[in-house]
Amino acid sequence: xxxxxxxxxxxxxxxxxxxxxxxxxxxxxxxxxxxxxxxxxxxxxxxxxxxxxxxxxxxxxxxxxxxxxxxxxxxxxxxxxxxxxxxxxxxxxxxxxxxxxxxxxxxxxxxxxxxxxxxxxxxxxxxxxxxxxxxxxxxxxxxxxxxxxxxxxxxxxxxxxxxxxxxxxxxxxxxxxxxxxxxxxxxxxxxxxxxxxxxxxxxxxxxxxxxxxxxxxxxxxxxxxxxxxxxxxxxxxxxxxxxxxxxxxxxxxxxxxxxxxxxxxxxxxxxxxxxxxxxxxxxxxxxxxxxxxxxxxxxxxxxxxxxxxxxxxxxxxxxxxxxxxxxxxxxxxxxxxxxxxxxxxxxxxxxxxxxxxxxxxxxx
Numbered sequence: 315x316x317x318x319x320x321x322x323x324x325x326x327x328x329x330x331x332x333x334x335x336x337x338x339x340x341x342x343x344x345x346x347x348x349x350x351x352x353x354x355x356x357x358x359x360x361x362x363x364x365x366x367x368x369x370x371x372x373x374x375x376x377x378x379x380x381x382x383x384x385x386x387x388x389x390x391x392x393x394x395x396x397x398x399x400x401x402x403x404x405x406x407x408x409x410x411x412x413x414x415x416x417x418x419x420x421x422x423x424x425x426x427x428x429x430x431x432x433x434x435x436x437x438x439x440x441x442x443x444x445x446x447x448x449x450x451x452x453x454x455x456x457x458x459x460x461x462x463x464x465x466x467x468x469x470x471x472x473x474x475x476x477x478x479x480x481x482x483x484x485x486x487x488x489x490x491x492x493x494x495x496x497x498x499x500x501x502x503x504x505x506x507x508x509x510x511x512x513x514x515x516x517x518x519x520x521x522x523x524x525x526x527x528x529x530x531x532x533x534x535x536x537x538x539x540x541x542x543x544x545x546x547x548x549x550x551x552x553x554x555x556x557x558x559x560x561x562x563x564x565x566x567x568x569x570x571x572x573x574x575x576x577x578x579x580x581x582x583x584x585x586x587x588x589x590x591x592x593x594x595x596x597x598x599x600x601x602x603x604x605x606x607x608x609x610x611x612x613x614x615x616x617x618x619x620x621x622x623x624x625x626x627x628x629x630x631x632x633x634x635x636x637x638x639x640x641x642x643x644x645x646x647x648x649x650x651x652x653x654x655x656x657x658x659x660x661x662x663x664x665x666x667x668x669x670x671x672x673x674x675x676x677x678x
Contacts, residue, residue: 353391353617356599358543359516360495364454365421366594367617368392369610370547370603371402377605378405384607386413386420388614394521394547394601396425396458397443398466407448417449423521423601425458425499426484429468432475436483440492455484455493456521459500478512485515497521499547502642503536510540521545523553524598525568526589527654528644529635534598545599549589552603554654557644567654573632583619590616592629 355363369385371378371394378401382393386409393410395402403424410420424447430439443452460477462468487493497519498509509517520537522530524546537544551568568574574585581588586602590613593600602613621629636654637645646654 356543358495358518359541360518362495364543364599365392366599368394368601370394370601372399372603374605375400378402379409381605381610382406382409383413384610386415388611390614391419392421394423397427397439398458403443403446407446411448421453422447422449423454424452425456426480428459428462428466429472431473431477431480433479433483435474436480440487444492451491452493454495454497454519456497456499457481488515502533502640504640506536517542519543519545521547523548524593525549525551526629526633527567527636530638543599545601546593547601549593549600549602550586565655571633584612586613587616587619591619591621592626595621595626
């Protein structure tokens with residue numbers, strides 16, 4: 315637990331340590347880094363560790379390089395990408411090379427597009443990803459989705475195989491040292507049960523949609539029971555913006571939540587950092603996405619934040635999760651939608667009383 319006094323003197327020592335380390339550290343390209351940023355990690359079933367915090371790069375396009383460079387300078391050491399992300403893998407590979415940071419210090423996640431299902435297509439696509447990333451291995455490789463969609467575009471003759479064939483191929487590539495750990499994305503209990511029944515190489519991680527309104531509790535419990543790390547994407551609520559249009563405009567219910575706005579004002583902490591820390595304290599590995607250098611720096615400061623049990627409970631109770639179908643589909647009617655979009659302000663707690671103690675725990 316932090317007190318204001320501990321924060322005041324602790325910060326002086328922290329800044330002195332940063333100066334010492336910075337003077338002693340080697341000079342990297344494209345500006346100074348933040349070597350004092352400490353990101354905890356989690357052990358995966360593969361025996362490798364994964365940082366609990368990193369950068370997501372979906373839909374960044376030609377802004378990927380600058381965003382990754384900003385993240386690496388800010389102390390990030392995990393970058394999430396995918397074959398389906400336009401110019402992403404090659405931009406990340408170039409940024410890592412230009413940063414001067416040793417490859418072994420950076421954790422790279424990439425994901426297999428469903429268009430490449432099948433033994434030969436999977437093998438060839440992994441080699442292409444390795445070439446774009448400029449590396450001999452990928453730290454964590456996931457099956458991205460089992461379906462071709464408007465987002466995961468496939469040609470008329472694709473895929474040429476099944477996700478099961480691709481998993482077995484990924485296991486072979488793991489044995490060859492090209493893929494250090496394996497996992498899946500957008501998998502829910504029925505698919506996970508099937509996967510565990512056939513997998514010879516451990517399933518290390520599941521990456522699914524997770525935010526305050528979509529908590530994927532059944533999958534998280536399944537992962538906990540089977541020793542699988544759970545990673546959330548869209549933790550800031552971006553997924554909701556693609557589901558319906560609110561009065562003709564896309565609206566993010568996380569950043570517009572009256573409850574979270576009031577909590578942010580009370581704690582003098584951004585909504586983004588509150589949500590990230592709430593997720594971290596639920597043992598979720600997070601990969602917040604941003605192309606804004608200031609936001610990238612601010613997001614990593616969440617590692618200096620702690621929320622009390624009372625505040626965690628207040629968030630859970632005031633922002634209840636939607637019901638989720640067995641295959642991950644949110645079950646939403648108009649009343650549920652209005653509640654998520656903030657039209658129904660529950661506000662039933664004495665918020666100032668519940669959260670006041672948290673102010674002494676913030677080190678930002």
